[in-house]
Amino acid sequence: MEVEAILAGLIPSWSSVGLLSCYLGYLAVAGSVLPGKIVPGALLSDGSRLHYRCNGLASLLLLVALLEIGIYMKLISAMVIADKGLELLSATFIFSVFVSLVLYAAGLKSRSQSSSFKPHVTGDFIHDWWFGVQLNPHFLGLDLKFFFVRAGMMGWLLINLSLLAKNYEAGTANLSVILYQLFCTLYVLDYFFYEEFMTSTWDIIAEKLGFMLVFGDLVFIPFTFSIQGWWLLKNKVELTKVAAVANCLVFLVGYRVFRGANRQKHVFKKDPKAPIWGKPPKVIGGKLLASGYWGIARHCNYLGDLLLALSFSLPCGISSAIPYFYPTYLLILLIWRERRDEARCSQKYKEIWAEYCQLVPWRILPYNVLLKLHSPAYVSFHWKLGQSQSKMLKSQHANNGEVNTNGAPFDSSIDLLEYKTMTRLI
Numbered sequence: 001m002e003v004e005a006i007l008a009g010l011i012p013s014w015s016s017v018g019l020l021s022c023y024l025g026y027l028a029v030a031g032s033v034l035p036g037k038i039v040p041g042a043l044l045s046d047g048s049r050l051h052y053r054c055n056g057l058a059s060l061l062l063l064v065a066l067l068e069i070g071i072y073m074k075l076i077s078a079m080v081i082a083d084k085g086l087e088l089l090s091a092t093f094i095f096s097v098f099v100s101l102v103l104y105a106a107g108l109k110s111r112s113q114s115s116s117f118k119p120h121v122t123g124d125f126i127h128d129w130w131f132g133v134q135l136n137p138h139f140l141g142l143d144l145k146f147f148f149v150r151a152g153m154m155g156w157l158l159i160n161l162s163l164l165a166k167n168y169e170a171g172t173a174n175l176s177v178i179l180y181q182l183f184c185t186l187y188v189l190d191y192f193f194y195e196e197f198m199t200s201t202w203d204i205i206a207e208k209l210g211f212m213l214v215f216g217d218l219v220f221i222p223f224t225f226s227i228q229g230w231w232l233l234k235n236k237v238e239l240t241k242v243a244a245v246a247n248c249l250v251f252l253v254g255y256r257v258f259r260g261a262n263r264q265k266h267v268f269k270k271d272p273k274a275p276i277w278g279k280p281p282k283v284i285g286g287k288l289l290a291s292g293y294w295g296i297a298r299h300c301n302y303l304g305d306l307l308l309a310l311s312f313s314l315p316c317g318i319s320s321a322i323p324y325f326y327p328t329y330l331l332i333l334l335i336w337r338e339r340r341d342e343a344r345c346s347q348k349y350k351e352i353w354a355e356y357c358q359l360v361p362w363r364i365l366p367y368n369v370l371l372k373l374h375s376p377a378y379v380s381f382h383w384k385l386g387q388s389q390s391k392m393l394k395s396q397h398a399n400n401g402e403v404n405t406n407g408a409p410f411d412s413s414i415d416l417l418e419y420k421t422m423t424r425l426i
């Protein structure tokens with residue numbers, strides 16, 4: 001029965017198609033007319049640059065305000081997205097297949113030789129449809145790559161808010177729900193606050209627009225990143241205070257590394273002399289930043305993102321693996337992407353990249369820094385362990401009335417024992 005209900009729910013209704021059309025229509029209009037900083041994109045191989053209107057935050061806030069009014073006036077239900085989840089998922093999936101086929105056909109027809117619109121065709125339909133044919137296809141003046149990623153990130157937040165409304169209605173909005181919602185909301189707001197940083201990311205500068213990106217942006221981001229929210233609708237988790245504090249720490253550290261690294265690279269691309277952590281940056285070959293987070297690991301930003309992803313799942317506890325889908329997927333994706341980016345950079349920067357790799361050998365996880373950070377805690381832990389062991393021995397010696405064998409004062413042999421215990425353990 002349940003399977004039948006799921007299959008029935010997967011057939012898009014006209015209302016779900018209408019909702020999706022209104023949403024994308026709103027974003028297209030808001031993206032074109034609302035004010036926003038115009039940010040120049042990366043320099044393309046033909047010497048041209050695209051310009052991006054970064055008004056995602058304004059579009060989001062206006063949309064939330066309009067939805068609030070609609071909910072207040074009872075024109076729309078706050079729970080509509082959560083109620084129509086499966087239908088919306090299938091409508092969006094069908095839409096992304098359709099759009100990617102249109103992009104493929106339009107790309108094949110293009111006669112442009114510009115970096116943005118030149119078709120890159122291998123002749124293998126699956127490959128070309130999957131990875132895309134053009135770098136920056138446009139429709140009615142909209143940069144579609146920038147548009148779809150915006151729609152996906154905003155969609156994730158809207159799904160979450162609708163799930164939160166459902167939690168409130170069911171009286172299940174406890175600490176774990178609030179933490180999950182809070183972290184994701186901060187992440188999405190931060191994304192739009194710093195939307196201009198997107199213009200120097202791999203997706204925007206290097207990836208062509210095909211099914212992989214369209215599906216990833218429109219379907220995968222909103223519907224799978226919110227799995228924890230769907231899961232918390234059906235499962236109650238009682239977090240202890242310690243678990244909640246630890247969860248907040250993972251979020252804060254992850255955020256600091258993620259945002260710090262992405263910001264440093266972005267600032268560096270705009271002004272290669274801008275100070276990093278208050279000092280002039282270390283630059284390799286005039287092109288690669290090797291200080292700040294980029295001097296610790298070559299993709300510290302991925303590490304930050306992975307910690308953030310983990311922090312979105314921890315509110316669900318550890319009773320099920322389902323809420324850990326997002327961090328697991330992200331780990332696989334970012335390891336794969338790091339390999340692809342590495343190949344691209346090594347081809348693009350050649351010996352400069354080799355020099356960078358020599359200077360910064362760590363890819364994502366800077367083991368050396370972790371060991372350095374780890375050492376004092378490790379030493380102190382084992383020092384304490386050694387001390388407690390030696391205290392125990394001291395009291396045993398005292399009780400037995402023993403004296404020290406080589407005539408050294410008793411306390412110093414115990415100090416030596418402490419030292420030995422500690423060094424052996426380290």
Ligand code: NDP
Binds near residue numbers: 042265337341
């Ligand atoms: P990056 O932002 O790390 O961009 C990689 C590019 O940056 C390289 O191709 C190169 O491009 C440039 N670059 C690399 N090293 C240096 C350096 N030392 N100095 C100067 N420029 C350098 O990667 P992504 O675009 O993949 O990721 C951006 C963010 O998005 C990350 O934080 C990532 O975690 C996140 N992300 C999240 C996903 C999710 O599903 N949640 C999916 C994918 C990414 P150039 O040729 O311009 O120099």
